[in-house]
Amino acid sequence: MKEFTVHLSFQSFFKTSVLIGFCFGIGAIPLVALFNFARVGASLVPMSILGGPVIGISYGVVAGLLGYPLYYWLSKNVGFKMTGNLYGGDGD
Numbered sequence: 001m002k003e004f005t006v007h008l009s010f011q012s013f014f015k016t017s018v019l020i021g022f023c024f025g026i027g028a029i030p031l032v033a034l035f036n037f038a039r040v041g042a043s044l045v046p047m048s049i050l051g052g053p054v055i056g057i058s059y060g061v062v063a064g065l066l067g068y069p070l071y072y073w074l075s076k077n078v079g080f081k082m083t084g085n086l087y088g089g090d091g092d
Helices: 010-040 044-078
Strands: 002-005 081-084
């Protein structure tokens, strides 16, 4: 087992944040439809199918832009140390 640190660039952190936001938006569609269908009716379904991913992506963009300075500070000053195996590469 080797010890290594994890440092993401801004681009990698931002892409990960947007991907998580998109997945959350997709996952929220059934919840929005389940809890609000009785009040709004069938008009909610197309709006939630189209709006869920867009809102999730926008939350991911905001979280990526606002969260990167904190992540950068934590990764440089505190460090995220991991213990495990890294696969691929020189075959150690």
